[in-house]
Structure formats: structure tokens, C-alpha cells
Amino acid sequence: MSDFKERVQKRVEEILPELIGLSNTVWEHPEYNFEEFHACKSMSELLKKFGFEVTTGVGGIETSVKAVYDTGKEGPNIGIFGEFDAVPGMGHSCGHNLMCAMAVGAGEAVHSVIDDVGGKVTVFGTPAEEGGGGKIIMLNNGAFKELDIAMILHSASDTVVNDISYSRTDLIVDYYGKTSHAATWPEEGISALNPILDLFQIVNSMRLELADKGKILGIISKGGEEPIYIPDHCQARFTIRSFSMELLERFKKICEHVAEITNTRLEISDDGLAYEDIRNNQSLEEALRKNFTDLGEIVKPRERALGIGCTDMGNVTHEIPGLQSYVLVVPETRGHTKEFEDACYSEAGHKTIAVGSKAMAMTAVDVLTNPELLEAIRRDFKEMKEKYE
Numbered sequence: 302m303s304d305f306k307e308r309v310q311k312r313v314e315e316i317l318p319e320l321i322g323l324s325n326t327v328w329e330h331p332e333y334n335f336e337e338f339h340a341c342k343s344m345s346e347l348l349k350k351f352g353f354e355v356t357t358g359v360g361g362i363e364t365s366v367k368a369v370y371d372t373g374k375e376g377p378n379i380g381i382f383g384e385f386d387a388v389p390g391m392g393h394s395c396g397h398n399l400m401c402a403m404a405v406g407a408g409e410a411v412h413s414v415i416d417d418v419g420g421k422v423t424v425f426g427t428p429a430e431e432g433g434g435g436k437i438i439m440l441n442n443g444a445f446k447e448l449d450i451a452m453i454l455h456s457a458s459d460t461v462v463n464d465i466s467y468s469r470t471d472l473i474v475d476y477y478g479k480t481s482h483a484a485t486w487p488e489e490g491i492s493a494l495n496p497i498l499d500l501f502q503i504v505n506s507m508r509l510e511l512a513d514k515g516k517i518l519g520i521i522s523k524g525g526e527e528p529i530y531i532p533d534h535c536q537a538r539f540t541i542r543s544f545s546m547e548l549l550e551r552f553k554k555i556c557e558h559v560a561e562i563t564n565t566r567l568e569i570s571d572d573g574l575a576y577e578d579i580r581n582n583q584s585l586e587e588a589l590r591k592n593f594t595d596l597g598e599i600v601k602p603r604e605r606a607l608g609i610g611c612t613d614m615g616n617v618t619h620e621i622p623g624l625q626s627y628v629l630v631v632p633e634t635r636g637h638t639k640e641f642e643d644a645c646y647s648e649a650g651h652k653t654i655a656v657g658s659k660a661m662a663m664t665a666v667d668v669l670t671n672p673e674l675l676e677a678i679r680r681d682f683k684e685m686k687e688k689y690e
Contacts, residue, residue: 344405384428391642396641403454452664464624465603470540471575473538501537577619
């Protein structure tokens with residue numbers, strides 16, 4: 302196995318200039334949800350050059366990429382994911398350009414040894430992570446159904462393997478009442494604004510109780526037309542973020558009770574796709590941790606200072622044994638900032654591409670060559686499903 306790992310590291314070094322070129326061109330051409338045409342073309346062309354069978358427009362998204370190398374021999378199908386959409390108005394301040402390059406680098410490194418061990422490696426370019434739910438769409442359309450494991454490394458300010466993330470559901474809450482002239486015949490009206498105000502009061506009173514369990518954040522998007530009229534339709538938009546979906550169900554019940562109390566009619570609709578919480582696979586995580594350590598990386602525990610966000614990779618880890626982990630670009634520099642964006646176009650970012658590509662490729666070698674590890678990964682996944690279901 303050590304020989305295979307030495308070979309994948311060597312292959313990453315050989316192709317590093319091309320990986321840096323891919324990262325840089327994606328950084329220089331920031332594209333947003335479902336519009337990543339330049340990134341899709343750049344990633345797919347490099348994978349074709351490396352000998353992969355490449356298809357674009359898979360899983361119901363025009364700008365997605367799927368690149369497969371199949372040995373034809375028995376063995377697991379290793380899924381390696383990359384992202385390439387930018388942050389609206391902030392360029393590649395989340396480092397997705399590096400993630401795209403790391404996925405290609407890891408995939409090609411595995412390709413360089415997989416004929417000797419059997420199995421299949423599949424590299425995905427996944428669009429629209431920044432709110433569009435690209436992986437959710439692809440997952441729902443069966444793009445990942447043949448995978449045995451799924452891995453992605455996210456650019457960050459520390460190297461961390463055991464990720465946590467919130468689930469995220471965005472809702473539009475509409476209340477309907479009855480309009481009337483508020484000064485002359487107020488008793489004939491039923492205010493649709495009252496339930497909105499009551500709802501915000503209840504949510505505000507829950508903040509101490511919720512603490513770090515999650516967040517309910519909202520705005521009033523429609524509060525009426527004229528102050529002289531009792532409004533018959535008011536609307537609020539909320540995002541519910543937590544480590545499970547229980548908070549979402551509780552919020553919906555609160556909305557229903559408020560409607561009942563205020564004698565209004567309620568409609569709740571989804572505002573985009575729901576992001577599930579991440580569920581890293583412990584055995585796969587430990588394999589990645591050891592490989593990071595062997596590469597000289599300092600692996601840190603997952604701390605809140607790194608921030609808790611949401612990712613559509615969470616949905617993938619609910620259905621396939623997998624992980625999202627982090628790899629250092631520059632320390633003490635938060636994502637979604639100008640400073641982090643600049644770092645992702647620097648020598649530090651180039652080093653991250655090499656480290657991340659090697660770590661994922663070495664972990665793939667572990668899975669491909671160690672049936673006991675693959676069995677442990679599957680057992681961990683089964684136990685996770687039983688725990689939550």
C-alpha cells in the first residue's frame with residue numbers, strides 16, 4: 302500500500318502546474334449558481350486529457366461534470382467531489398476554485414494506480430453549492446447512486462476532518478386575513494400583520510432556550526400596503542438552521558397555532574431546497590486524518606471558531622458513506638472575505654491543492670486496497686442510519 306501512496310503523491314506533483322492552472326482560471330472567471338460554464342468546460346477538458354470518460358450536464362444540471370475511469374475489475378467506486386461556483390458579489394471567497402482543482406488532482410492520482418488494484422474512480426464537478434443546492438438536485442436525479450463512498454475537501458483556515466454543519470430550510474410564511482378601513486370599521490377586519498408580529502415575538506422568546514442548538518432567522522417581506530387599511534395578506538421569510546430537522550417541525554407548529562389564535566389562514570412554502578446536516582463517516586474520517594498527518598499537516602479538532610455553515614454535501618452524506626473535511630489555506634482568515642479570496646489565488650492556495658489532492662487520493666487507496674476498511678465504513682453508515690431513522 303505504501304508504494305501506491307508514494308505513486309499517487311508523485312502523480313500529484315507531476316500534474317500540479319495543470320491543477321494550479323485550472324484553479325486560477327476558475328478564480329479569474331467567477332460564475333454563480335447554475336452559470337458555471339467556463340468552470341465546467343475547464344474542468345471537463347483537463348479530465349478528458351487525463352483519460353477519463355467525461356460527461357457534462359448530468360443529474361439535471363447543465364454545468365455539472367462527471368468523469369469516470371473504470372478498470373473493469375471488481376472493487377469499490379470512489380466518488381471525489383469538487384465545487385466551482387463563486388459567492389455572489391464576492392468572487393471565490395469560499396475557495397471553490399481550489400476544491401475543483403483538488404478533486405481533479407485526487408482523481409487523476411487515483412487513476413494512476415487503480416489499474417493495479419481494481420475498482421472505479423468518479424470525479425464530480427458539482428455546481429451551485431452557494432444556495433442553489435446543486436448536489437441535492439444531482440442526488441435526487443440519481444447521479445451518485447453507483448458510488449460506494451463520497452469525499453470532498455473544503456478550503457479553510459485550518460485542517461479539520463470531523464466536520465459539523467447546520468441543516469438549512471428556507472420558508473415563505475403567508476398569513477391571510479380580511480381587509481377593512483382601520484380608522485372607520487376596524488372591527489370588520491382581520492389583520493394578517495398580527496400573526497406575523499406574534500410569530501417574531503415567539504421566535505425572539507426562544508433564543509435563550511435554543512442557545513447553540515440552532516437558529517431561526519427571519520424578515521418581514523410584506524407588511525401591508527397602506528397604514529389606514531388593515532392588511533389582508535402579510536408575509537415573512539425565514540431560514541431555520543439546526544443540527545436536525547426537529548426545530549423546523551416545531552417552527553411550523555408555532556406558525557399553525559398563531560394562525561388559529563388570530564383567526565387567519567396560513568400558507569407555508571419552501572424557498573429553495575433544504576440542506577441536510579453533515580454526517581461524516583467515522584472510519585473514512587480516521588483514514589483521512591492519518592493521511593493528512595503523514596503529509597505533515599496539523600489536524601485540529603472541529604471548533605466553532607471555524608464557523609458553522611450549511612452545505613448540500615450534507616444531503617449526500619445522508620445517502621452515501623462520505624465526508625466533507627477541511628484543508629488549510631491560510632490560518633486565522635475567515636471564508637467569504639476578501640482576504641480569503643486573495644489567499645485562494647496565492648502560493649498558499651497552490652500548496653493547498655497539492656496537499657488536498659494527495660490526502661484524498663491516499664484515502665482512496667486505503668479504501669481500494671483494504672476490504673476491512675470498506676466494511677467498517679459501511680458498518681458506520683448503517684449504524685448512523687439506524688440511529689436517526
